Amino acid sequence: MTDRRRLRLGAVLVGTGGPGSHGAWKDPEIPGDASVDVRWYVEQARAAERARFDHVFIVDSQFITPDSPPHYLNRLEPLTLLSALAVATERIGLIGTLSTSYDEPFSVARRFASLDLISGGRAGWNVVTSGDEGTAGLFGRDQHLDYGQRYGRALEHVRLVQRLWDSYEDDAFPRDRERGVFLDPTRLHAVDHVGEHFRVHGPLNIQRSPQGQPVIFQAGDSDQGRDLGGAIGEGIFTHQGSIEAGRAFRDDLRARAVAHGRDPETVLVVPGISVVVGDTDEDARAIEAEIGRQDADFDRSLAQLGRPFGWYDFSQHDLDAPFPELGPLGDRSFKTNADAIKRLAREQGLTLRQVVETISAPKRSPFVGSAETVARIFTEWLDGGAVDGFNIHIRTPSQFARFADEVVPILQETGVFRREYEATTLRGNLGLPIPENRHAVARRAALAA
């Protein structure tokens, strides 16, 4: 490996497909119950590990309606799934999504610490605040939190989880059989926190892993979301459509990290992308078009359009009248997304039907082409400062195999991607530092003073 910038690669595993994917389950390569079949996930994770990917990535949601896409309707819970993958793999990182809006800091800290030990230091947490307003009802809340509250809560939550992860210093357990000393109690530190959103008194009942703490990813594109990423994100999951937009986003995130007193090299921007590899660029575009046809479904797209607006029912409106006036609808939900749709309709003066057609038009991903083309574009984005890596969504196992067998070798040849894992931990492979235990740091500082 030269000292040129290094690409990080993650595989987003989504069973029967992602948010807009109504048709993936019909593909003969994808079992209809892929999203609840652990063997399916084990196979995909092992394929990604053979290709030396940094990590697999499990996205999540909890609230569903009958109109939710197949993968959403019926899926495995991320941490339970990742723990199973931990013992079926050896080196690949395991990143799972949990929401700071509906999970308790103590439980989140404990479950990720457990995964981190089970996997030998390969765990990562994708921090989200939950977009679906309906999630509130699943947890006995009257209303979903607004953006300010959600992101304020998220920041306090993550910092609290990180403090809980430092409950034990690395030398807390002498386990000295001769002297009969299992624990050194001076190395156990109870958290004593009273904040705006949480109170926690007591220590976490689990030690640190070989990577010190799980890696923090963050997903949320609004101004508040980016600021959270700048404050605590070590990996940023985002969507960016062009190299220019990517560079602007990455510059922004790095600047926010610096403003929070952090080294920008410890914030990796890793957008989620779709990749299609063909024999030629035309062949790849034809495969992409076929995927578009598989997913096309006007009625389902109309229903799905309601999601960023709290699953608003658009079918009550005339399809050929101007896109309806929605007022503050969506402000508590996926606001960034909802605002973009409102703006699109207003600026271009679209009807409801035209909005559905625009939103659900087959995507043209920038990462579609022959192996050479895909490798070249990856490298351009990396060298252009638009990304530190990609979270790749690949539709089928045969497509993944093409990426692994054809694109990865080119990236290795040019020194952009690893040939062998550098480390046994996710931090080690991503090139992120191991956070030293804060109490050890404080004691050393006190001794020096």
Next chain:
Amino acid sequence: MTDRRRLRLGAVLVGTGGPGSHGAWKDPEIPGDASVDVRWYVEQARAAERARFDHVFIVDSQFITPDSPPHYLNRLEPLTLLSALAVATERIGLIGTLSTSYDEPFSVARRFASLDLISGGRAGWNVVTSGDEGTAGLFGRDQHLDYGQRYGRALEHVRLVQRLWDSYEDDAFPRDRERGVFLDPTRLHAVDHVGEHFRVHGPLNIQRSPQGQPVIFQAGDSDQGRDLGGAIGEGIFTHQGSIEAGRAFRDDLRARAVAHGRDPETVLVVPGISVVVGDTDEDARAIEAEIGRQDADFDRSLAQLGRPFGWYDFSQHDLDAPFPELGPLGDRSFKTNADAIKRLAREQGLTLRQVVETISAPKRSPFVGSAETVARIFTEWLDGGAVDGFNIHIRTPSQFARFADEVVPILQETGVFRREYEATTLRGNLGLPIPENRHAVARRAALAA
């Protein structure tokens, strides 16, 4: 297998030891980090599976102090652990402890349903209410709930989880590629619950497993605890010291189940016990005595005595003065246990030192002896109507091997225990019925009317 009553066997896996065990970690057979080493658990679970045990059983707690026993200080979270065991085993049941006092019904339902699918229908939930008052502080609560609230909440919680598990009927997913039908929306049922302790609106986003729903175990011996067991327990985890006490307990539990309108055959009483196998009865007693010496530690026992009283600090009292007056201390904590200690001290007029010595005196388990003796006593308890099986805690792997190689064959020979698994699910092996989806039942009833 004859039609004589069948013994169920579970293995309680506790890494470096159970509640009173200060010394297990010093045993050369037990790694000092056993409680956080997934490979250790995988080995124990596979050994239990080779012996055709019904299940492994993971107990749990969250609140610790520096005086907590080794296994408590530093352990893996039960569901994360069991999910890893699910892919490392094939037939054995996987029962984990989660508290109804601090976990949300939706999260509990989702995590167990996920484990149930990952394991192909082998999951069980041990329902507890958490004894340690300090747990409240970990979750931002001012005070631990009192018994009435805890058990009222537990009953509502479990019933709600079971309703969430029925969100999808078994035929909810036609996944018909020809007709393009993934979901049959008439087979998806949102929960709409407003109760005393919980509100939940919405369906669970995961299908039922081959066993319909995870098996419900329950642990809690007070009057309220038994009533909960009678209402919802399919397996009862308890401690019983004699065949007479066991029979009285089992009769009581079965009567309570009948009072709740249930078939008593669907409530299995499975006490937790310690087993030691020796060449002869004397040899076994000598091994037990050696274990007692390993665990003996007056100061730690004094500290540990405080646990049922909310980790009350007894070291502030004169050891040779009468056991202190404690008033209502312990009423919100492990009350059954705390009351028993108060009664013991009062009735026998003991000093604090004598109470510690009595409580921490090496236990004499009834299940200690040669393989023939242990097999005979097991059979006596079963035939005597005191138990439906045992949750066995065995100190070391070599002791477990003796149980598997010497005791199990005798139990198989006499037809008391299986030679091969009867089923692929935990319910199938325990002989418990698969609960039919309530919405399917209701529709059939409506059609018949």
